[in-house]
Amino acid sequence: LDGGAVTIRLWPASAYAAFDVQLWGALDRTDALRTRLADAVGSAADARSSYRLVTGGMPGVGRTTDGSARGPDTANRRDCDAPALRDVALDDDLLRQVVEEGRALLHEGAVVVVLCGPAGGACPSHDVLARHAGSFGAVVPFWACPAAVKQEELCERILLDRFQKVVAQSGSIHGFVLDPGAALDTVASLHRILRDPHHRRTLLADRFTFLAPAPHGPDNWRREFLEWRRRDLVDLDHLFRAEVTLTGARGALDLDILVGRDPHFFGRLVNVTDALAARTGLRAEVREVEGGVQEIREDQFAAAVWYTEDDFERAEGEAQFAAQRVLAEQHVLQYDVTAGAVTRELLEEALRAALADHA
Numbered sequence: 412l413d414g415g416a417v418t419i420r421l422w423p424a425s426a427y428a429a430f431d432v433q434l435w436g437a438l439d440r441t442d443a444l445r446t447r448l449a450d451a452v453g454s455a456a457d458a459r460s461s462y463r464l465v466t467g468g469m470p471g472v473g474r475t476t477d478g479s480a481r482g483p484d485t486a487n488r489r490d491c492d493a494p495a496l497r498d499v500a501l502d503d504d505l506l507r508q509v510v511e512e513g514r515a516l517l518h519e520g521a522v523v524v525v526l527c528g529p530a531g532g533a534c535p536s537h538d539v540l541a542r543h544a545g546s547f548g549a550v551v552p553f554w555a556c557p558a559a560v561k562q563e564e565l566c567e568r569i570l571l572d573r574f575q576k577v578v579a580q581s582g583s584i585h586g587f588v589l590d591p592g593a594a595l596d597t598v599a600s601l602h603r604i605l606r607d608p609h610h611r612r613t614l615l616a617d618r619f620t621f622l623a624p625a626p627h628g629p630d631n632w633r634r635e636f637l638e639w640r641r642r643d644l645v646d647l648d649h650l651f652r653a654e655v656t657l658t659g660a661r662g663a664l665d666l667d668i669l670v671g672r673d674p675h676f677f678g679r680l681v682n683v684t685d686a687l688a689a690r691t692g693l694r695a696e697v698r699e700v701e702g703g704v705q706e707i708r709e710d711q712f713a714a715a716v717w718y719t720e721d722d723f724e725r726a727e728g729e730a731q732f733a734a735q736r737v738l739a740e741q742h743v744l745q746y747d748v749t750a751g752a753v754t755r756e757l758l759e760e761a762l763r764a765a766l767a768d769h770a
Contacts, residue, residue: 418430420739428452432444441463444520455662462519463606496660505623505664506536507539507689508691509624509687510539512667512690513622513683516620516679518585518620521585521586522583523584523585523586524586525550526587526597527592528555537625548581548585551581553767555597556569556570563600566596583614583616584619585620586619586622587621588623589621593633602639605640618673620668622667622668622672623663623667624666627662627663633667634664638701640652644703645703646704648674650671650672651668651770652667653680655667655695656698657688658693658694658696659691666687674738
């Protein structure tokens with residue numbers, strides 16, 4: 412035993428033997444050593460028991476001859492380095508992929524409105540959802556107000572009239588998707604419409620989702636728009652606003668989400684972010700999640716029930732404890748040398764004195 416020691420204690424009358432094994436290192440050998448010692452004294456496999464104590468080491472013991480540290484391995488084996496960012500172009504194709512995976516947050520049969528840019532221009536978000544029109548109750552593009560409409564109030568009335576027609580034809584609106592090309596004036600008009608409690612009740616479905624993909628940047632007015640909606644609906648059950656960032660070597664893309672009355676939102680969010688990372692090759696990170704006011708159930712603060720020892724079945728444990736026999740006591744002490752040198756003679760003299768005092 413190079414770097415260790417074994418102490419044997421025997422109780423022949425009780426057919427009992429105890430081994431105290433001390434190893435300064437090489438803890439990986441303890442299992443094999445335990446088996447060989449038990450086999451040497453003829454102990455059956457079902458008559459063995461053991462326990463292990465791991466300490467931080469002993470003073471004066473450094474490293475083994477091969478240079479490895481003695482005792483348990485305390486090295487950090489985790490990979491804490493940030494993964495390398497992939498070189499992915501932040502183009503319309505990537506935006507389409509984000510909307511494609513983000514549509515999982517829109518439940519089947521939902522009536523979805525897509526806010527686009529000027530009429531006749533590109534609207535990638537609508538193109539993606541339109542390919543899956545069979546999964547939705549309706550997918551309706553809302554183009555920006557014509558350039559000839561200069562007054563905000565007039566644009567707002569036009570937009571409200573369109574919303575009301577959608578509700579009349581298809582039912583309440585479950586989803587709003589803000590295409591990256593959506594005009595700020597159009598979203599500002601939607602903001603003023605939804606600030607009215609009457610319009611919120613008549614236009615929004617009980618369960619709804621807002622999605623707003625856009626290039627990452629400090630001036631994200633789409634995020635501010637969703638935060639206003641969260642504050643307007645803060646007392647709604649299962650209300651959450653999430654900020655997701657997809658990062659690559661060429662930049663980042665934001666996906667802002669607002670959902671209401673979705674008790675399974677966090678599971679859906681994890682599935683969507685995992686799918687986005689796998690599909691786009693970008694690093695997906697949930698930067699923030701904010702909720703609303705949680706509903707307090709009447710039975711949430713029910714009277715506490717207190718239990719005593721007599722409420723639990725103790726017969727089996729007490730019988731096992733009563734069957735135990737104490738054969739001896741052992742105390743392991745470790746002393747630090749504060750002055751002088753430690754010799755074998757000094758240790759033997761100290762041991763004899765201690766035994767004489769307790770004879």
